[in-house]
Amino acid sequence: MLEPDAAQMCNPERLAPWMDQHVPEAGNGPIQATILTGGATNIVMRIERGGIPVVLRRPPLTPRPDSAKVLSREARVLSALNGTGVPAPRFYAACETQDVIGAPFYLMENIVGWLALGEKTLPDAFKPAEIRRQMPFALIGGIARLSTVDYKAVGLEGFGKPDGFLERQVDRWLHQHASYAESEGYGYRPLPHKDEVVSWLRANTPAMPRAGIIHGDYGWPNALMAPDLPVRLAAMIDWELSTIGDPLIDLGWLMYSVPSERSAVEPPKLFQDPAYPKREELVDHYAAVSGRPVAHLTYYMILAQFKLAMLLERHYARGLNGRLPRDKGEEMGALVLELLRSAAEMGREHDGQPIKMRT
Template sequence: MESQGLETGPFTDVATIGGGTQNVLLRFTRGGREFVLRRPPRHLRAKSNEVLRRESRLLAALNDTAVPAPGLIAACTDETVLGGAVFYLMEPIEGFSPAVGLPDLHASDASIRHGMGLSAAAALAQLGNIDYEAIGLGDYGRPDGFLERQVPRWLSELESYSRNDGYPGPDIPGVDKVAAWLEQHRPAQWTPGILHGDCHLANMMFRYDGPELAALVDWEMSTIGDPLLDLGWLLATWPDGSELNALVGALSTAGGLATPAELIAHYGEHSDRDLGAVSWYTVLACFKLGIVLEGTHARACAGKAPKPVGDLLHSMTVRLFEKAAALLE
């Protein structure tokens, strides 16, 4: 911190921040300023440091844009400073996660809960509007062939789960049918942009004083791709009275949310992208996220994750493929 010209003195008010991520988040004060430190898990995975390097680069690029994202203060890409882990410091976010609970204002006012979804849709449109090359992210992803890669990439991921001892294989109705439909109906034209990659409500923080989005968080799956997949992801994970409600329990229980049609319309008010294939992107989001969640179920079968968590995520996977199958009609 001192080599970066940041505040000096003792570290005070050090506290961990929860929220479901496997990365470590710490909030602290130094020199009268509050910071949040983000680093990989204690037990590093093969790509943990690279993911954090990418995140810090993206957040630095977004600092001077209007996209609601954590403000990057400084990043340390030297793995030796924390004994093998890179890390970065960001500004604290004044907001709450709807996955944790709702403040009284939001719990008591359906119009505010309705506005939360619209604010999220507008923010995703805003992210997709950014000229990523102009802010230095021209090599942040591989947009060429992005949509063509999706189905083979995630079918391969699903197949890889068989390496987990005790996993009987994917019991997911409709996988092949959904995959074939996606390949047959893939949009021919699209415009690359920044993709958050995992933009459900649990990865968003909202302001305490109203419905506005305070920040999109957890950018681990970000890349340069088709931003309409973010809209599809929001729609795929939108509370619907099923197991998916577990993503944002308090908010889904309270009700009063915008409808999927309202989310699409509001996105369209803030973007000039062609929304004619929104159903395709929603099906792709169901397909991709369902396979991602099934990975934890496979690990749970092998004793590498808690069985109740694996069972819940498998039920979410099945629900996502049910939602995808309904959209095929």
């Protein structure tokens, strides 16, 4: 039986004949649709017809101006990754018009797995410390394998603009921050260390290594772990920010918050299981799997924190204007300051300057 909202979002009478033609392996029975997630970005539904279950991804009922473009890019990158060995859902088919369900959509593999979002989400088999220690290696392995894919060979030439990619990053995120004046009515606030971080990034932008596919938002919330042992990554999900550029961007995004054996900088206070390996061991694993040398890691970690700070400042602004609860905005605002503090200290440590030890 269809949930009423599910029927509105997938138009089963028109979807069924479309699936008969494009995804016959899903079966030919009546459509059973279950909403898995639904929000401001995308709606995700499981579709069952007696064959293999599939997942439908479509824009929300009130789409953003770029919803169709974003969905099309997701479908394109997932299609390109079919058969590459990268742990991603298999892509089946896409419809770029509104003719079938009233919105563009695509169908992909239904992955069975779980999200490691903290101690409370751990299945019993994964609770021993020696098992938990293996999980970050599986996480890192996803982007390491992704970085080995020749994006041109899989049809993604033109998917991004790798030339000048790193040189554009600081201005890209400064522009994002500046946009909140219009979108959120934000009058700005002093952000200690922001100018210092910007200056450091501009002065230390490395030459970009071989371009590759970037996930763009990779971490535990977008990594489905296989449901049974041994520990392994079932699929990298939510590809809406993927592009072509420097794959070490994804590594920096994961590594800035991981404690280090060699650095005195205290990372931002994000969840870190004490059983997890230190940063250096995970970076070595990335290098071994990817075959890429990991140079200038400090730059990528500082850039990741700067980018996230500029993104999260929007949540602080929304707490002020009432679009988010005030306490949530304040929480995000405090994290912005922590990210910029950590980024600045990483830059100083890299340059041989003393940093203030925190107690």
